[in-house]
Amino acid sequence: xxxxxAGTLYRGREGMWSWVAHRVTGFLIxxxxxxxxxxxxxxxxxxxxxxxxxxSYKNPVMGLGEAGLVAAIVFHxxxxxxxxxxxxxxxxxxxxRLMLWVVVGLVVVTMAGFxxxxxxxxxxx
Amino acid sequence: MATTIPAGPLAAPRSARTTRSRGxxxxxxxxxxxxxxxxxxxxxxxxxxxxxxxxxxxxxxxxRIDFAFVGGKWASPFWQFWDLAMLWLAMxxxxxxxxxxxxxxxxxxxxxxxxxxxxxxxxxxTVTLGTLVIFTFEPCPIGAPADLLPSFxxxx
Ligand code: HEM
Numbered sequence: 001x002x003x004x005x006a007g008t009l010y011r012g013r014e015g016m017w018s019w020v021a022h023r024v025t026g027f028l029i030x031x032x033x034x035x036x037x038x039x040x041x042x043x044x045x046x047x048x049x050x051x052x053x054x055x056s057y058k059n060p061v062m063g064l065g066e067a068g069l070v071a072a073i074v075f076h077x078x079x080x081x082x083x084x085x086x087x088x089x090x091x092x093x094x095x096x097r098l099m100l101w102v103v104v105g106l107v108v109v110t111m112a113g114f115x116x117x118x119x120x121x122x123x124x125x
Numbered sequence: 126m127a128t129t130i131p132a133g134p135l136a137a138p139r140s141a142r143t144t145r146s147r148g149x150x151x152x153x154x155x156x157x158x159x160x161x162x163x164x165x166x167x168x169x170x171x172x173x174x175x176x177x178x179x180x181x182x183x184x185x186x187x188x189r190i191d192f193a194f195v196g197g198k199w200a201s202p203f204w205q206f207w208d209l210a211m212l213w214l215a216m217x218x219x220x221x222x223x224x225x226x227x228x229x230x231x232x233x234x235x236x237x238x239x240x241x242x243x244x245x246x247x248x249x250x251t252v253t254l255g256t257l258v259i260f261t262f263e264p265c266p267i268g269a270p271a272d273l274l275p276s277f278x279x280x281x
Binding site for chain 2: 038
């Protein structure tokens with residue numbers, strides 16, 4: 001049985017919270033992926049079965065869920081690149097905090113491009 | 126990784142391990158897993174962003190997705206390969222990430238074992254099903270209503 005974790009230098013502040021967010025988003029995306037492979041598999045059942053189930057992704061409640069999911073993936077992806085820079089770039093640890101704000105900025109810009117489009121598709125018809 | 130220990134002045138402090146701890150092996154699996162998380166992450170960024178752009182942003186986005194749309198994409202080996210690579214990389218990356226999370230929070234040996242068996246089952250089921258679907262997909266099933274099929278089907 002593993003021992004209880006001891007005190008750590010990494011408690012609190014941006015470094016810890018970005019790690020928590022990375023873990024939570026990775027966890028969520030994993031379970032969505034399981035469901036998404038299952039719903040896509042319905043193309044093997046019949047065109048009707050697939051269209052009915054994929055149709056449920058087009059209602060407004062699901063549309064908002066998809067927006068959240070895309071935001072989670074975009075954050076996880078950009079922050080993943082930040083984790084790699086911290087690991088492999090000699091100045092990575094020095095700039096880790098700044099890079100988190102760059103990640104947040106990139107997420108905001110990406111979502112600003114995606115959301116109007118997606119929400120118009122979902123709510124507009 | 127096997128390395129030979131140089132003879133001479135350095136030999137004493139670098140003497141080899143005398144016993145192997147349980148579960149350790151010659152190759153460093155954890156390091157390979159760590160590296161894989163990073164390599165697959167870069168590839169997944171490209172694969173997933175491309176996937177989201179083509180399926181949710183282009184054209185009428187999500188409203189366009191139906192059987193005919195999927196049939197049209199998988200008629201091309203390019204998208205078959207894209208989706209296959211995305212499926213395998215995301216499942217291995219995600220499953221390995223979940224293994225880390227289980228190791229961190231499930232403290233009893235039994236709980237860890239049960240959760241990892243479930244995880245392995247979910248992995249095998251999803252990867253097998255997804256792979257079969259991509260390769261055995263029939264875009265023009267006989268007897269299906271023509272208006273639901275891709276435009277290249279003889280029935281439509
Ligand atoms: C979009 C591109 C992606 C990038 C750039 C990326 C990058 C990363 C990186 C660098 C790590 C850190 C590994 C470590 O700290 O050792 C990680 C962890 C993880 N990723 Fe991803 N990933 C991506 C997509 C995904 C997807 C699609 C899933 C789900 C299927 C996923 C699930 C996870 C999980 C569960 C973890 C473990 C989190 C933890 O240990 O706290 N990731 N990812």
